[in-house]
Amino acid sequence: MENSKTVMDAEGIDRSLTRIAYEILEKNKGGEELALIGIRSRGVFLARRLKDKLAAIEKREIPLGILDITLYRDDLQSSHPKPVLGKTEIPFSIDGQKVVLVDDVLFTGRTIRAAMDALIDFGRPKMIQLAVLIDRGHRELPIRADFVGKSLPSSLWEAINVHLVEKDGSDNVTVEIK
Amino acid sequence: METPLNVRKLDRKDILGIKELSVEEINLILETADSFVEVSTREIKKVPTLRGKTIINLFYEASTRTRTSFEIAGKRLSADTVNISASTSSVVKGETLIDTARNLESMNPDIIVIRHSAAGAPQMLARILRQSIINAGDGAHEHPTQALLDMMTIKSRKGGIAGLKVAIIGDIAHSRVARSNIHGLTKMGARVFIAGPPTMIPYDIEKMGVTVHTRIEEAIRDADVVMALRIQTEREKQCIFPSLREYAQHFSLNKRNISLARKDVMIMHPGPVNRGVEISPDLADCANSVILDQVTNGVAVRMALLYLLAGGSNT
Numbered sequence: 001m002e003n004s005k006t007v008m009d010a011e012g013i014d015r016s017l018t019r020i021a022y023e024i025l026e027k028n029k030g031g032e033e034l035a036l037i038g039i040r041s042r043g044v045f046l047a048r049r050l051k052d053k054l055a056a057i058e059k060r061e062i063p064l065g066i067l068d069i070t071l072y073r074d075d076l077q078s079s080h081p082k083p084v085l086g087k088t089e090i091p092f093s094i095d096g097q098k099v100v101l102v103d104d105v106l107f108t109g110r111t112i113r114a115a116m117d118a119l120i121d122f123g124r125p126k127m128i129q130l131a132v133l134i135d136r137g138h139r140e141l142p143i144r145a146d147f148v149g150k151s152l153p154s155s156l157w158e159a160i161n162v163h164l165v166e167k168d169g170s171d172n173v174t175v176e177i178k
Numbered sequence: 179m180e181t182p183l184n185v186r187k188l189d190r191k192d193i194l195g196i197k198e199l200s201v202e203e204i205n206l207i208l209e210t211a212d213s214f215v216e217v218s219t220r221e222i223k224k225v226p227t228l229r230g231k232t233i234i235n236l237f238y239e240a241s242t243r244t245r246t247s248f249e250i251a252g253k254r255l256s257a258d259t260v261n262i263s264a265s266t267s268s269v270v271k272g273e274t275l276i277d278t279a280r281n282l283e284s285m286n287p288d289i290i291v292i293r294h295s296a297a298g299a300p301q302m303l304a305r306i307l308r309q310s311i312i313n314a315g316d317g318a319h320e321h322p323t324q325a326l327l328d329m330m331t332i333k334s335r336k337g338g339i340a341g342l343k344v345a346i347i348g349d350i351a352h353s354r355v356a357r358s359n360i361h362g363l364t365k366m367g368a369r370v371f372i373a374g375p376p377t378m379i380p381y382d383i384e385k386m387g388v389t390v391h392t393r394i395e396e397a398i399r400d401a402d403v404v405m406a407l408r409i410q411t412e413r414e415k416q417c418i419f420p421s422l423r424e425y426a427q428h429f430s431l432n433k434r435n436i437s438l439a440r441k442d443v444m445i446m447h448p449g450p451v452n453r454g455v456e457i458s459p460d461l462a463d464c465a466n467s468v469i470l471d472q473v474t475n476g477v478a479v480r481m482a483l484l485y486l487l488a489g490g491s492n493t
Contacts (some may be wrong), residue, residue: 068213069227071255071485083484096382121222 001037003177004161008150010171013133013164016149017046020131021053021148028098033126035097037065039115043103045166048169050102065090067101072114079138082172094123100147106132109143134173136160188486190309192304195320196361204362208330211475211482218477219252228257228488232287234478236278238264238294243473244314244323245447248291260287275299276306283307289487291317310487320353323483324448325358327476329366331468332403334475335444340367343396344463345439346388346455347429348407349378355448356407360386372385373397374407374429377418394429401439404430405446406456421453432458435467444468 008016021084027035031054040046044066048120051064055145069088101115131147136154152175163169181260188203196204217225232373233252237245238486245261252259269278275294276471289310292300297317304311315321332339342353344363348373352354363370364387372383372393384390391397398404409425419425445457453459463467 071217071227073227085210085213088216117226121224122220 004174006172006174007152008134008173010165013149013171013173014049014076016133017049020147021050021057024100024129024131025054025058027124027129027146029064030062033096033098034080035063035092035094035125036100037067037090037094037099037101037115039103039111039118040066040068040070042162042164042167043067043101045164046076046104046131047102049164050100055072060062061095063091063092065094065108067115067118069111069118072118074110074114088118090122094119094125096124096130098127099125100129102131104133104164106135106145106148107138107142107160107161109139109141112143113141116150121140132159136176150158184310187489191487192313193322193379193487194300194304194313194323194354194484196325196358196365197320197348197401199322199362199365201221201365202327204329204366207326207479207486209480210328210486211330211478212334213270214478214481214485215475217481218474219377220233223254224256225254226256227485228252228255228288231255231257231289231488232259232285233259233289234282234287235259235261235314236290236292238275238281238292238299239271239315240467241314243476247473247476248312248314248323248480251477251484254477255481255484257484263487271434275302279303279307283309286325286338289484292424312487314485315354318357319353320361321354321448321462322357322358323476323480324355325362326483327472327479328355328359328405328446328448329362331446331472332363332368332444335468335471336402336430339363342368343371343400344395344403344404344405345371345373345401345409346405347373347394347397347431349376349420350407351380352385352410353407357386359405360388364388368403371397372402375419375425394431395435397440398435399438399441403438403444403446404431404436405448408448408450409452409455411452422452426455430454431461433461436461442466446472 027133036047036051038044051062054062066089068088070085129146132145133149135145135151157178159178162173163172165171235245235248249259264404291312291314293314294316299316300311300313308326313322346356362375370388372388373394447469
């Protein structure tokens with residue numbers, strides 16, 4: 001596709017996730033009290049991959065939850081397409097845990113705000129950190145990621161597409177002119 | 179595993195009956211309700227989805243379960259819910275339904291839930307009001323949210339609805355629950371068998387795709403699901419059946435006749451239960467009874483409907 005440029009391939013994604021896994025352990029001085037929460041839908045796949053990497057490094061299973069933020073969005077009436085509802089599955093207590101939220105792209109920050117609102121309804125985590133594969137800028141809220149795979153300053157006329165094997169059949173990140 | 183849905187949002191203003199819902203729409207509602215079950219199990223059972231929306235529960239007939247269920251559903255979605263019952267409203271001063279509705283409309287609610295003893299009352303409101311109308315039971319016509327929660331309960335226990343044998347026992351003629359369930363279950367591919375005293379079986383009911391029996395044993399045999407309907411005791415005076423005792427002798431679910439059904443039969447009842455009339459007390463409380471699951475699922479189904487009518491969707 002001539003309007004589309006690949007900025008990250010499968011190897012790049014894997015390398016970034018490996019680095020993020022080490023950064024998470026370094027920042028948190030190991031995996032104790034750590035929990036990963038993937039934001040539907042691609043954040044869940046990334047969180048699963050991070051969980052495997054953390055387990056391989058730390059020799060410890062880090063609990064993994066799935067968060068659907070649809071019910072916390074502030075744009076039920078105005079969004080196009082309409083927000084899509086999925087299931088939230090957090091089968092452990094997040095009280096006192098250092099929760100790492102995982103998502104594919106950090107853009108306006110509204111998804112992360114909704115995710116934090118949702119998490120706080122589930123309990124009182126000791127700390128919430130944010131890991132994203134791509135930070136594309138254009139924040140509308142004062143939110144910053146703790147762990148970033150790749151910073152990708154982009155114009156609003158560009159679309160950042162994260163493709164993952166689990167959902168899209170291949171791993172890559174493309175920038176597309178809308 | 180996530181089920182792919184053919185429709186992702188509800189392109190209709192009102193929920194008036196199961197008859198007009200497509201299989202895709204029913205699936206959408208059931209899948210969406212499934213996502214809402216989790217909200218009710220949290221410590222903080224509230225999400226901000228419908229913040230700023232107003233829902234009016236307009237109940238012209240007595241109801242505990244349905245009205246409370248709608249109220250809890252609205253509150254769990256952070257909507258403002260207002261309950262109006264006819265006995266405490268201007269209806270007692272002689273105001274017509276249309277006038278009451280137009281006055282309520284002027285207060286700009288977003289959704290009006292109505293229960294009325296007259297069949298067609300929700301349809302009339304839907305025609306004249308711009309708000310979404312949900313039918314919470316109209317006369318002997320339809321009770322769509324009850325049928326949806328029944329289908330949700332069956333689906334969650336049995337894994338699906340298609341191919342199941344469902345027996346509905348009791349006063350079919352006066353039951354909006356039976357009518358909505360027959361529409362819904364046959365659409366979803368279940369085989370529906372009904373049984374009750376001949377005075378409680380409507381003429382030409384076979385046209386709805388059901389098999390009619392006058393003996394409970396014939397309907398129950400090998401059933402996957404048995405649904406007992408509430409006997410409206412006030413009808414005893416209308417000579418539709420000789421006595422509650424005689425009804426119970428012939429049509430009450432009990433250990434003896436339920437043994438004809440499949441071992442893993444689901445026992446359902448829309449409530450309120452007249453113990454010893456429609457169902458023996460031991461069966462109402464046995465492991466196969468899902469009567470309380472129905473109530474729990476009712477909140478999730480109503481949350482799903484409020485969410486979908488307010489513009490939400492599912493995948």
